[in-house]
Amino acid sequence: MPEPRTFRDEPVSFVRRSGRMSEAQERAFDELAPFYLLEVPRAIASTSVHTDARLDPAATYGRTAPLIVEIGSGQGHAIVSAASARPEDDFLAVEVFRAGLARTMLDADKAGARNLRLAEANAPEVLSPFLPAGAAAEVWIFFPDPWHKKRHTKRRLVRTGFPQTAASALADGGLLRLATDWEDYALQMREVLDEAPEFERAFEGEWAERFEGRVMTAFERKGIAKGRDIRDLTYRRVARS
Numbered sequence: 001m002p003e004p005r006t007f008r009d010e011p012v013s014f015v016r017r018s019g020r021m022s023e024a025q026e027r028a029f030d031e032l033a034p035f036y037l038l039e040v041p042r043a044i045a046s047t048s049v050h051t052d053a054r055l056d057p058a059a060t061y062g063r064t065a066p067l068i069v070e071i072g073s074g075q076g077h078a079i080v081s082a083a084s085a086r087p088e089d090d091f092l093a094v095e096v097f098r099a100g101l102a103r104t105m106l107d108a109d110k111a112g113a114r115n116l117r118l119a120e121a122n123a124p125e126v127l128s129p130f131l132p133a134g135a136a137a138e139v140w141i142f143f144p145d146p147w148h149k150k151r152h153t154k155r156r157l158v159r160t161g162f163p164q165t166a167a168s169a170l171a172d173g174g175l176l177r178l179a180t181d182w183e184d185y186a187l188q189m190r191e192v193l194d195e196a197p198e199f200e201r202a203f204e205g206e207w208a209e210r211f212e213g214r215v216m217t218a219f220e221r222k223g224i225a226k227g228r229d230i231r232d233l234t235y236r237r238v239a240r241s
């Protein structure tokens, strides 16, 4: 019998932060997770997704509507705000940071947002194959961990191979929206996406306009306070032939 695998082949783009959860955060998991948190069948690690598992958006949300997926949603400020402002669309927050997931559920509940679900899982595995091909109208990645030290850049989420993973989840004509305060990561994102035949630029000039649906988060505020420029990028998923 082969030994069960414990580690993934690819480096992941996160380090799981531990630490005790507050009472409110524990309550979020006890009381709100049954509605908001998807049950994700696991494979290797506790944040993995079993390769046979598939999300059924119509059954999950109880309707068919455009699906917006945010990768690395952190505390959930952007996605809860968007889900509240756009009741006609469905939203999926993908995050591995448990305290952030708890905050997202508490805020979503307070806002009465019922068109939002959360997946506690490694984002590339959610994009493919957990999401059916073409299921997402948009994929958002705002302020992904920069991994700015040279020896760490291989851990960046948006690297060679990632465009194909995102392209699998996106519908033809769907949008991939990104923002970062790290110039060399912005350049890397633009390079790998410009090279990907699955995507075309949906902006003119050097960078995209700031996406108006993106609320200011602590990460953006911190970047600005440190004197870094914020760069947005928007790419359109080319139609499958």
Ligand SMILES: C[S@@+](CC[C@H](N)C(=O)[O-])C[C@H]1O[C@@H](n2cnc3c(N)ncnc32)[C@H](O)[C@@H]1O
Binding pocket: 012, 013, 014, 071, 072, 073, 074, 075, 094, 095, 096, 097, 100, 121, 122, 123, 124, 141, 142, 143, 144, 145, 146, 157, 217, 218, 219, 220
């Ligand atoms: C720098 S924070 C930004 C959070 C949020 N987008 C914001 O602007 O406030 C990046 C987040 O991405 C999450 N993350 C990183 N890699 C991930 C992955 N592969 N799957 C799911 N979440 C991930 C981290 O846990 C972290 O909360």
